[in-house]
Amino acid sequence: MGAEARILGHGGIRAVAQAAQVGETTVRKGVDELEAGAEPLGRVRRPGGGRKRTSEVDPGLRPALLALVEPDMRGDPMSPLRWTTKSTRKLADELTRQGHRVSADTVGDLLREEGFSLQANAKTIEGTQPPDRDAQFRYSNEQARDHRNAGDPVISVDTKKTELVGEYKNAGREWQPQGDPVKVKTHDFLDRRGPGKAIPYGIYDTTANTGWVDVGCDHDTAAFAVASIRRWWHARGRHDYPHAARLLITADAGGSNAYRTRARKTELAALAAETGLQVTVSHMPPGPSKWSQVEHRLFSHISMNWRGRPLTSHDVIVNAIAATTTRTGLRVEAELDTNTYDTGTKVTDAEIDALAMSRHRFHGDWNYTLHPADVPPAPGPRTDRATVATTARPAAGPAHLDGCTLRDPELTGMTVPEMDAVLNDLIPALAEQRERLRHERRGGERRRARGAGAKDKLSDADRILATVLYLRKIGTHDLLARLFGVTGSTLTRAVQEVRPLLAKSGPTIPPSTARFRTPADVAAHLDRYGNQPPRKTKPAC
Known part of the structure; x- marks a missing residue:
């Protein structure tokens, strides 16, 4: 309108105002902007004018929204939104219920400003991973x-x-x-x-x-x-x-x-x-x-x-x-x-x-x-559970799986001098611990001499060795009991006695990479990879 008024010359402002049905002041402002060299389509409002954003008018809106969409589910435990789909419409309804009047579109804009987007579940968690x-x-x-x-x-x-x-x-x-x-x-x-x-x-x-x-x-x-x-x-x-x-x-x-x-x-x-x-x-x-x-x-x-x-x-x-x-x-x-x-x-x-x-x-x-050497035997009769339950003492392993053979570095993970050093350190400590516990149990000094009474089923050296093999995880609890020729409860007591001493003063026992199910598996493994030749008779150890 200002441009048309300038073309018409004198009286152009009034003529354009009447034709456009606007005030002469509006047309005059257009003429002034053209003569001043301002942008023909510049701002109408002053900087900072217009309606304020909802997040600026309500400073608590943004924190309230973030509290609703936090990944770790913190916030109001009684909110019904906690257990429903968090769509922008439901988020807007929940914020309105809390006193923050907001629309679903505004909620979406705020979430995008905070770095949120629609995400699906990602299958990346594989659970507990074995060390090897x-x-x-x-x-x-x-x-x-x-x-x-x-x-x-x-x-x-x-x-x-x-x-x-x-x-x-x-x-x-x-x-x-x-x-x-x-x-x-x-x-x-x-x-x-x-x-x-x-x-x-x-x-x-x-x-x-x-x-x-x-x-x-x-x-x-x-x-x-x-x-x-x-x-x-x-x-x-x-x-x-x-x-x-x-x-x-x-x-x-x-x-x-x-x-x-x-x-x-x-x-x-x-x-x-x-x-x-x-x-x-x-x-x-x-x-x-x-x-x-x-x-x-x-x-x-x-x-x-x-x-x-x-x-x-x-x-x-x-x-x-x-x-x-x-x-x-x-x-x-x-x-x-x-x-x-x-x-x-x-x-x-x-x-x-x-x-x-x-x-x-x-x-x-x-x-x-x-190996294709032997054909597997035909399935035999099923083992009677009652017979197994009445067996008080498991059978020991093969004859050459004695205490000395079970100290093989292939099983213990330690060299022979290292294993001997562990035995020399822990045998006195184990005897002292056992004497102290028995003294507390008796409530006084012993009445019989040392060595009198029933003999222990496992020597102190075998207790320590059994605990080392237990921590090495070479096989099941039942397998270790069979290797030492004792019951499962006896082996459990031995591990409970030695394990604290071994953790306090002994070396770190890493798990073995070999796993066995039967004493025959242990014997075959030692025959193939062991550092000691198989023995037919029990040596002086």
Whole structure:
């Protein structure tokens, strides 16, 4: 308007004001701004003018909002918002209830200013990690490299998530005509009269980049797992590796692949005897099972291949798995396994001892080899629990596992002079502690001479040695009791007496990487890795 008034010249301000139906003062201000060289579209309000922001008018708004969204859930424990979804609308309602009038949009702006954003849960916490986790990964890699260099197969095995067979919703999306999705059941309940379930057991050949999936219909047991490996060997393994003498299996530490499962070891021993292969198993440490190669290189591609597609039958599952490929050349074969596998199979100590199995020096519980020399014995009768319960004193270990042999540095983690120094320091302290406790218990001086009365089942040297082996965690409590030929309660009392003295004045006892289950395992380990030759008679120690 100021520009038009200047063009009209004298009387232009009044003419423009009448035409625009505004005041002449407004038009005159426009003319003055043009003549002064100011911005034609400059500010109308003075700096600081206009309505103030809600956070400035209400200084307590921002702290109240942050108290509601703190990650550690501090704040008002009685607030109903604590246990509900914290949307901006609900946050605004809760702040309004506290006396801070604010809208949902303002809450979102404040949260973004404070560095908040919508975040999903991140699966990163793996729980308690074993101290030798990284060392076990390196050891498995060395084993795999040695087998591959020799032309022997290396496979990674695991059981995929059990799938419901039928018209059930499957995660993911697939291209369909708009408005015409595949209709599935509203509830994912297993229909007992339907096709049942599918248990895909995957075997990934790390060298050939090929996969084999055995789709079971019964139970995910150790027998099913080894039967799947046997199927892979006869269908693919023996043809791809005709000159193989060894087989390395990498697996997780739980489920049907658990390193504690005895039935798995007996089944693998039967597989070794049948195929003539030396079967080595290297388990992953407990916890990080998602790092398994079969998870990332096989199962993930299978899940992407059948995403958004109901698994209506076992044939659909087998065909979808077999059709899985990748640009890097992955090829997958699948087969349906309709066999039944019993659960609750019991394997006795005698059956385990009869296996041609050798535990590795590093973590023998996670790494072991089954040799094809002997066929495992047939399952024997189940042990009677009542007979075991009435046994007052466990049988001792092999004859050459005496106190001197159990002091081997391979078990104690200390050299012979170091162990002798510990015994020399703790035996007098242990005798003094025992005498003091007995004096307090009697309430006076002893009435019988030293050495009179019943003899202790364990000497002081054996008490100290048993405590060292207990802290080394070489085996179960029952195994240590059997090695020393005492009951579990006697061993417990010995550890309770010696452990405080050892912690006070003895060296730090690091856990051993070797794990044993039976005295025969200890004897075999010492015969192979021990620093002392096995003895047939008890030496003067």
